[in-house]
Amino acid sequence: MKKFSTLLLAASVIFLTLPTEAARIKDLAKVQGVRSNQLIGYGLVVGLPGTGEKNNAFSEQTFRTMLNNFGIKVPDNLKPKIKDVAPVAVHADLPAFSKPGQTIDVTVSAIGEAKSLRGGTLLQTFLKGVDGRVYALAQGSLVVGGLGAEGADGSKVVINTPTVGRIPNGASVEREVPSSFNNGDTITFNLNRSDFTTAKRMTDVINGLVGADTAQALDATSVQVYAPRDPSQRVSYLATLENLEVDPADESAKVIVNSRTGTIVIGSQVKLKPAAITHGGLTVTISENPQVSQPNAFSNGETAVVPNSSINVQQADSRMFKLDTGNSLDDLVQAVNQVGVAPGDLMAILEALQQAGAIQGELVIL
Structure with missing residues (x-):
């Protein structure tokens, strides 16, 4: 343990010798086992101004169950009106190391036919984890960013999403999620x-900071590091390690093409082999000019509309440009801009270059 304590003091000296383009370990990696957990629950939002649920089976059942919990028995032959009530799904992320008594934000979403949750209040709702245990209790007034309005003739205006709202600090943590952070002799990034x-x-x-064989790379993702077992020393030790700066490796050469949106992203490591490119657009225009045909006199014929189509084909002028060996991203962008091709045409050019083996990199089409 003395070795760890002594070497922690040298961290600030090491930082000064690292290049400015380096990134901190905390920005490049996450500590294994330190993560948030998803929680979900089912509840009721009340107090809506007539924008709640229509009378359907599961909403009525939920409403009856809520009243039964308060000792109110609703007769079976009585059908309650619940237009001011909406069944909702409630979900939240429970951060790592959250302790009982702390609060977290929750998101509330209508799951029935409610038109808006604006002005509503969420009643106490259990939030459960994947293991079925309750980890938090949610309750409070909703903040809804959306707005909806509807006229008597059926016309309506909807701004954003009025059926989803949030409750800042709306859930109280009731149970801590067990963590393996303090277990074992190592931590893994x-x-x-x-x-x-x-x-x-x-x-x-x-x-280089702590000593040889303190850390070892297990694979392309995980780096295992020996750490002190004492919790306070482990926290100080990790605080030092995560602020060390590392020069991340350059990304592999990739060209990303999104065929749905026309977005093209070319990585800085992409290089080109010699290639000559020409690309021309073929435009076909079809116009309809219907004409009226009149029958001859005394022929007992009928007037008819005769279709008349004209087709015009235009071939755009194509210019050829040459790409030299080792051209950078700037050279490629400049050459493409000189030709003036559209995103769709550029996709076709990149695909052709890839098939010709002229792109030193991976072409990824989404």
């Missing part, structure tokens, strides 16, 4: 983007 080079560099930086 998982890279946000898997890369063997980045994992190796992170290992070298940690070993």
